Amino acid sequence: FFPQMISSQQNHVVNTIETMPPETITASPTLVQRIRKVFSRELLVTLALGQVLSLLVCGIGLTSKYLAHEYHANTPVFQSFLNYILLFLVYTTTLAVRQGEENLLAILKRRWWKYMILGLIDIEANYLVIKAYQYTTLTSVQLLDCFTIPVVLLLSWFFLLVRYKAVHFVGVGVCLLGIGCMVGADVLVGRQQGLGDHKLLGDLLVLGGAMLYGISNVCEEFIVKNLSRVEFLGMMGLFGSFFSGIQLAIMEHKELLKVQWDWQIGLLYIGFSACMFGLYSFMPVVIRRTSATSVNLSLLTADLYSLFCGLFLFQYKFSGLYLLSFVIIILGLVFYTSSSTYVAQDPRVYKHFRNAGHPITDTPTLGPLEPSVTYTSLRQEIEEEPRIRVA
Secondary structure (H helix, E strand, C coil): CHHHHHHHHHHCCCCCCCCCCHHHCCCCCCHHHHHHHHCCHHHHHHHHHHHHHHHHHHHHHHHHHHHHHHCCCCCHHHHHHHHHHHHHHHHHHHHHHCCHHHCHHHHHHHHHHHHHHHHHHHHHHHHHHHHHCCCCCHHHHHHHHHHHHHHHHHHHHHCCCEECCHHHHHHHHHHHHHHHHHHHHHHHHCCCCCCCCCHHHHHHHHHHHHHHHHHHHHHHHHHHHHCCHHHHHHHHHHHHHHHHHHHHHHHHHHHHHHCCCCHHHHHHHHHHHHHHHHHHHHHHHHHHHCCHHHHHHHHHHHHHHHHHHHHHHCCCCCCHHHHHHHHHHHHHHHHHHCCCEEEEECCCCCCCCCCCCCCCCCCCCCCCCCCEEEEECCCCCCCCCCCCCCC
């Protein structure tokens, strides 16, 4: 038996790069191919989707500014309440008519308290950031609101087990550099909008809101990728409308009575609600395609869109640094989305949001548990290494 095996091994031929025909060896990619690899269709679609979200945020900011400064309607809770009511009418009712495990009552039975906490976090995140404009300057809000990005990075690392490469941190750094350039331009042209009174309180409100935004975005990413977009939006509509209605009745009913209602104010409220509803409905689609971190980096351009609109609507002063900051932020987005992240799934620590209500039985293992690594990407990576065929 052994001589026959040795003879068969001697007859086995291994082709290496030297012995393979030249036409079968893949040449190294050219510069044009590398550029096409970076600026792929998937990357351009991702950038475009992120900018749609930024335009919606710009619409939210412009309508809020008109309501607060032109018509003296300081009603942030009521504005959020209108959005949650729309989510309730569209998505919560959709869950109510579904059958089986995706029915509204079945979802509430399994994980109602988790969505209740998430709804409270989302409501207060919106309230804190909008409230901060009364105490600090627009420049401070723009700068400190970026605190959402490191919060999302850390939470994604520890709870979603996302692992980043050096190019992702470079992309984040470049985007934050673009925000610094924009803030510097604000200082140079004197666009210090906001009262600036009790600035420390306003800055703390922004930091608190940014942290809550980060928690909400990471939870949203996990839910839309593992459960359902409609489930997330339906639960936000249910608990958001309930708790924001209570907060409205307690804190803002007097302000609401002071509003001088006319058709112009009505149109502004409708415009705000439409932009907010579009943002909430469209953001899970983009997060499912990319990640919460990529979405928050894309939203950094929203302030610049608001500025460009303000050049015509509010007679803002223009500076070339604004265009430079826009280019820098887009460049950072290209860096971040040009490479894939990966998820390290360790069965000892990775816990799903699902709760089917059945006991989990531990399966016996023959050895120590080893963490598995799953790569996720916006697109398939093109292999640059030549294939070595073994025959």
